Amino acid sequence: MGLRTGAQYLEALRDEREVWISGKRIADVTEEPGFRNMARTLAQWYDFQHDPAVHDLVTYETPDGDRAHISYIEPRSKEDLRRRGAAFAAWADVTGGMMGRAPDYMNAAIMAVGAAKAHWGQHKPEYGERAYDLYLKCRREDLLLTHTFINPMVDRFKPLSEQEPYINAGVVEESSEGITVRGGRIVGTMAPFCDVNLSFLSPNITVDEEDIYALGMVTPVAHPGLKWICRDTYDLERSHRDYPLSGRMEEMDTVAVYEDSFVPWEMVFEYKDVEIHNRTAPAVRFFQSLGHHVLVKNVSKTRFLLGVAHLMAESSQISKFINVQERLGDIVTCLNTMEALAIAAVEGAEKSADNGLYYVNEAAVQAGLRLYPEFYVRIVGHIKQLGGAGFMAAPDQATFEALGQGLERYFRGAETDAENRVALFRLAWDVVGSSWGGRQELYERFFFGDTQRMKALLYQGYNLEEAVSMVQRLLEPPQPGRPFALPDREPPAAK
Ligand SMILES: Cc1cc2nc3c(=O)[nH]c(=O)nc-3n(C[C@H](O)[C@H](O)[C@H](O)COP(=O)(O)OP(=O)(O)OC[C@H]3O[C@@H](n4cnc5c(N)ncnc54)[C@H](O)[C@@H]3O)c2cc1C
Structure with missing residues (x-):
């Protein structure tokens, strides 16, 4: 078909x-x-x-x-x-x-x-x-x-x-x-x-x-x-x-x-x-198969939320304050992290010996899946903090139609007209304050498993050999003039 x-x-x-x-x-x-x-x-x-x-x-x-x-x-x-x-x-x-x-x-x-x-x-x-x-x-x-x-x-x-x-x-x-x-x-x-x-x-x-x-x-x-x-x-x-x-x-x-x-x-x-x-x-390699979509979706989602936060900050000129810029910069950091992981996921992909198919890099996916619930909650917090009472000064379309120009003076931004400022704040409220927005946050916290338990499982299944042996080598009793103990393996190939 x-x-x-x-x-x-x-x-x-x-x-x-x-x-x-x-x-x-x-x-x-x-x-x-x-x-x-x-x-x-x-x-x-x-x-x-x-x-x-x-x-x-x-x-x-x-x-x-x-x-x-x-x-x-x-x-x-x-x-x-x-x-x-x-x-x-x-x-x-x-x-x-x-x-x-x-x-x-x-x-x-x-x-x-x-x-x-x-x-x-x-x-x-x-x-x-x-x-x-x-x-x-x-x-x-x-x-x-x-x-x-x-x-x-x-x-x-x-x-x-x-x-x-x-x-x-x-x-x-x-x-x-x-x-x-x-x-x-x-x-x-x-x-x-x-x-x-x-x-x-x-x-x-x-x-x-x-x-x-x-x-x-x-x-x-x-x-x-x-x-x-x-x-x-x-x-x-x-x-x-x-x-x-x-x-x-x-x-x-x-x-x-x-x-x-x-x-x-x-x-x-x-x-x-x-x-x-x-x-x-x-x-089934579910993490890699679905995680690829999640990483790409997170890049778009974070870019969109950065746009929302930036436009809100511009609308009342709070973007000129350093504390506001720090919050916006934090969203940029979340975006950079997701972009880097999405690239690493593909460029670090591995071929499965079982079926010959390529699966995106598991470490990149796991990092993205476990970081994003925290990022998302933080970004929502930033948007709420930037919006303040502006979310409440956002009448619906019907009120605009009824009162028209009478609203311009009180609902506009520094350089944005009332209709556009209110539209932006209503969109932002849909993300951070509506029932639908609350569900979005719950979704990010849980849809790929409860993050607390998934992190614990990640630790339980993680091969700790290299991490432990690195510590053990550096714990070897120090003797004056003795060089560092070297790992028992070939040095890693240049990347
Ligand atoms: C919006 C949304 C959409 C979803 N969509 C889908 C979907 O389409 N398909 C699907 O299959 N699933 C979906 N899920 C379910 C998702 O996979 C689960 O929410 C997730 O696996 C966690 O399971 P749970 O919700 O039953 O929470 P639980 O596992 O019951 O956890 C609830 C709380 O109890 C704690 N807890 C529970 N058990 C233990 C334990 N043994 N030890 C320690 N702490 C524990 C957890 O840490 C957590 O804080 C969705 C969830 C949400 C919120």
């Missing part, structure tokens, strides 16, 4: 999906207030791939001979990674990096799942074949994916095996045709607008031998016995001038509930195998 258009994408959403909000089932997400604007933005993403100005940049010729978004590419060189990064950036620059779940994010994820077919098929090859076929299906049909990897937050202390069964989605029974699945998984961001759900339990969550919860599958979002429970929508359906971001990029988060839902075998790629479950993170 190849690349879809926006219209084809929207048409596919008009199906039997069971999406619930505010006590009712949504009939059509493309028409539903609070949802329809996001659907339109996603349709624009699909149309963007056909735009002659970027078509060659964001798509590639697949081994089938058709074209797909380049986020689906199985990278066979650093050049492939560079091309993929440029395509990620093309859309992130359109949206100020404020769409964490642009479709290209999960396209790269399903590629990684397919590319790990040797892992899924290690004990039973058919699971590996299915994982790869599911990747091909998504690529060939240009499908939009959500994902649910986490068990519902009922009890984080007791292991799953000691909790009430089937809070987390698990297998109830199996037949020659498939399995019956019961229970919930979180957080299906974007799910109401997606075609399929990639679901396996995060390998950070412990499962027991032969566990019913060691289950990986790709089911349609519109699937019998599958409900999607939404939080409140943060798209207030106001004018885009009043809410320029939340009114266009309300990605929505959901809980997936499988109610004895039948899942045919061809949708299952991991099944009751604790060894496979435990090895998933390194085998």
Whole structure:
């Protein structure tokens, strides 16, 4: 089928999906207030791939001979990674990096799942074949994916095996045709607008031998016995001038509930195998595959926020104060860090001995993933500090229409007219103060795992040999005139 258009994408959403909000089932997400604007933005993403100005940049010729978004590419060189990064950036620059779940994010994820077919098929090859076929299906049909990897937050202390069964989605029974699945998984961001759900339990969550919860599958979002429970929508359906971001990029988060839902075998790629479950993170190389998108998105997002902060500071001339400049310089430092990591990720990419594909540099990705939650919170703090009461002096479009020139004197900036200053401050408030903005911050803190625990895991898994031996060499009892002890290895090659 190849690349879809926006219209084809929207048409596919008009199906039997069971999406619930505010006590009712949504009939059509493309028409539903609070949802329809996001659907339109996603349709624009699909149309963007056909735009002659970027078509060659964001798509590639697949081994089938058709074209797909380049986020689906199985990278066979650093050049492939560079091309993929440029395509990620093309859309992130359109949206100020404020769409964490642009479709290209999960396209790269399903590629990684397919590319790990040797892992899924290690004990039973058919699971590996299915994982790869599911990747091909998504690529060939240009499908939009959500994902649910986490068990519902009922009890984080007791292991799953000691909790009430089937809070987390698990297998109830199996037949020659498939399995019956019961229970919930979180957080299906974007799910109401997606075609399929990639679901396996995060390998950070412990499962027991032969566990019913060691289950990986790709089911349609519109699937019998599958409900999607939404939080409140943060798209207030106001004018885009009043809410320029939340009114266009309300990605929505959901809980997936499988109610004895039948899942045919061809949708299952991991099944009751604790060894496979435990090895998933390194085998699938999720950090590198998704982290590349995250780094590129962070560059656009930080550049956008720098622009917002700078224009705000200019509008009331506080940009002339050294303390304000220091804050702006801090945002520049965050941007420089993300840019440097995005470059290092690709230039330091490694070829996998398992499948011959190139994966971006893990150290660069880990650094970016763990630094950005702190950067983001800091940047939001800077913008709030620069804005002060200016956020409160920001009436909506209707008030401007009613009072017109009467507002000019009190709401303008030093050199900006009232309408433009207010538009800028409202946009900034959408980022730092609206419900949607609060969710953005939560997203940055958590979407790639809780940063505290992920840092602890990073330390637990880190090879400390070199660090320790360096200290030990320098601790050797000092003797007068004795030279430094040298490492037991060849000196590192010049870089
Ligand atoms: C906006 C948003 C969108 C998301 N989208 C998706 C998505 O599309 N798909 C998806 O699969 N997931 C998604 N996530 C979920 C994300 O992966 C999780 O939030 C993350 O893995 C942390 O899990 P948790 O939220 O259950 O928090 P928990 O792991 O329960 O942590 C909550 C708090 O308890 C502490 N804590 C919990 N357990 C322990 C422990 N064992 N030891 C020490 N401290 C502990 C943590 O440090 C943290 O402070 C999203 C999350 C957010 C906020």
